[in-house]
Amino acid sequence: MPWLTIILLIFLFWFLIILYVSKKKYRIIRPYGPALMISTTRGKDYIEKWGKKSFWSKYGLFSIVLTLIFMVLTMALLFWEAILVIGLPKSLAPSPLAAIGLPGINPFIPITYGIVAIIVAVVLHELSHGLQSANNDINIKSMGILLFIVPIGAFVEPDEEKLTKSKRKIRMKVFSAGPSTNIVVSFVFLVLFILMVSLVSSPSNGALVTYSGNQSIKTGDLLLSIDGINVTSSSINYINIDPGKLVPLNLIRDSSIKQIYSISGLWVNNVLQGSPAYSAGIKDGEVLISINNILIRNYSYFNSFMENTTAGENIFLHFIFNGKDLYYNVTLIDKYKFYENYYPNYNSPSYKGKGFLGVSMAYMNSTFSDPKGIISMLSNPFSGGILQGFIFIITLPFIGLSPFPSYFQSVYLTPFSPILFWPIANIFYWIFWINLMLGLTNALPLLPLDGGYVLKDMISGLLERYKVMKNESIANGVSIALSLLVLFLILWQFIYPRIF
Structure with missing residues (x-):
């Protein structure tokens, strides 16, 4: 039975359960949107007991400060993202699914x-909500779990009436x-994740294949030599082997040394639509031999040649594909004008007058990385700066490094069984990632999220301190306005590139 059919049947069965429960009106189980809320009073005595400790009073003050700090940082991030999408082509517009933090819906979040x-x-x-409620003598009515086919969370229900009057x-x-605890937990697990990765040993040489569109080469291969020349990820850009040759490659694959063959060059x-290469009919998979009868042995040769061309210049290209020679006469266009029309965010004044072909190429159609460099960046992400480090760590799922690729097990040495090590490291990373996202989201000044209520009470209190009339009405108005602004900034990222 196809997977799609199985998934649809599971969802159908689940919604039948929802309908059945909603009609029966059980006391401890009730529908909560598409989920089921199973509540109980068991365990609330423990929360109320733990919540009475003096630590939680001090933690409450710390939580307010931390939530307000990250509220400001998250708003700054939204404004920054709103600016970044201006001029972003429709093809690069972010998917709305990426804004939904649910496994199976968000394409970047692994299900397990x-x-x-x-x-x-x-x-x-x-x-955290429950412990803080207990610390301030607000009764806990019930607690329990939320189910959406599988458990997706929990809840603690305080006495809303008493909370409102507090x-x-x-x-x-x-x-x-709530949001402050998520943020604190995220940093704890980030430290644990970094400490785990710092225990990994990387191979002493070679170039790690992180992407391959070459049938002979596989992602995860550790390339050791090409045609008898030892290589690193950087030396491949300068390798001095004639293009179009069938050459031997020595590599490590699945912990074994192998020799394979591939066409050099x-x-x-990728051929950019609207470019001279596209108009000439150049296609993916073709191997560049020469430009103007000058052999192009590596990317350094190609880049050096193109840097010395001008808009309007004619060039003669020689490619091979499946053993056949292909020749193209191409007139280069202005690189600056092309980028201004298609990719204005990536344009540069230095492009003016430069010749532009519009083709992307890679040596043997593979991307190579330094295996030591990957582990070094993961174990010491903030060496280049705090902001850059956080951007790198947070974007690991988008660059294919979380969950860790399966080939990590054969390339890197771990202090204990890789079958256990890498899943534990993955769990630590995703607890960090999800807690951070949940904390930042709930810290936003958006009603009815936690941050919206925190800011509303803070504004109301400040206005009352300065004896401003109708302070509650003003605080409500400001909170609603900020909530609308947050919604606008979020939607802007997905709508603007698709309309303008």
């Missing part, structure tokens, strides 16, 4: 690790406890 991380994040989030400072402590892997 994602579900585990969401359960951890939501349980800690709700537990002092602003108490409400701010309760609301900020730069392989076309």
Whole structure:
């Protein structure tokens, strides 16, 4: 039976359960949108007991400060992203699915690790609300779990009436406890993740294949030599082997040394629409031999040649494909004008007057990385700066490094069984990632999220301190306005590139 049919049947069966439960009106189980909420009073005595400790009062004040700090940082991030999408081509517009933090829907969140991380994040989030409520003498009515086919989280339900009537400072402590705990937990697991990766040993030489469009070469191969020449990821850009030759490659694949053969040279892997290469009919998979009868042995040769061309210049290209020679006469266009029309965000004044072909190529149609460099960046991500480090760590799923590729098991040495090591490292990473995303999202000044209530109470309290009339009405108005601004900034990222 096809997987799609199985998934549809599972969802159909689940919604039948939802309909059945909604009609029966059980006391401890009830529908909550597409999920089921199973509630109980068991365990609330423990939360109320733990919540009475003096630590939680101090933690509540810390939570308010931390939530407000990350509220400002997250708003700054939204403004920055809103600016970045201006001029972004429709083809590079972010998918709306990427904004949904659910495994199986968001294409970047792995199902297994994602579900585990969401359960951890939501349980800690709700537990923090409960402990802070208990610390401030707000009764806990019930607690329980949320099911959507599988457990997706938990909840702690405080006495809403008593919470509403509490002092602003108490409400701010309760609301900020959830996002601040997620943020703290994310940093704890980030440290654990970095410490684990720092225990990994990388191979002493070779070039790690991180992408391959070449049938002979596989992603995860550790390339040791080409035609008898030892290589690294950087030396491949300068390798001095005539293009178009069938050459031997020595590499490590699945922990074994192998020898394979491939055609040397730069392989076309992308031709930009609207470019001279596209108009000439150059296609993916063709191997560049020469330009103007000058052999192009590596990318350094090609880049050096193109840097010395001008717009309007005619060049003569020789390619091979499946053993056949292909020749093209091409007139280069202005690189600056092309980028201004198609990729304005990536344009540069230095491109003016430069010749542009519009073809992307890679040596043997593969991408190579330094195996030591990958582990070095993962174990010391902030060496180049805190902001750059965080951007790198957060974007690991988008560059194919989380979950870790399966070939890591054969390329890198771990302090204990790689079958256990890499899944544990993955779990640590995704607990960090999901907690951070949940914490940042809930810290936003967006009602009805926690951050929206925290800011509303803070504004109301400040206005009251300065004896401003109708402080509650003004605080409500400002909170609603900020909520609309946040929604606009989020939607802007997905709508603008598709319309303008």
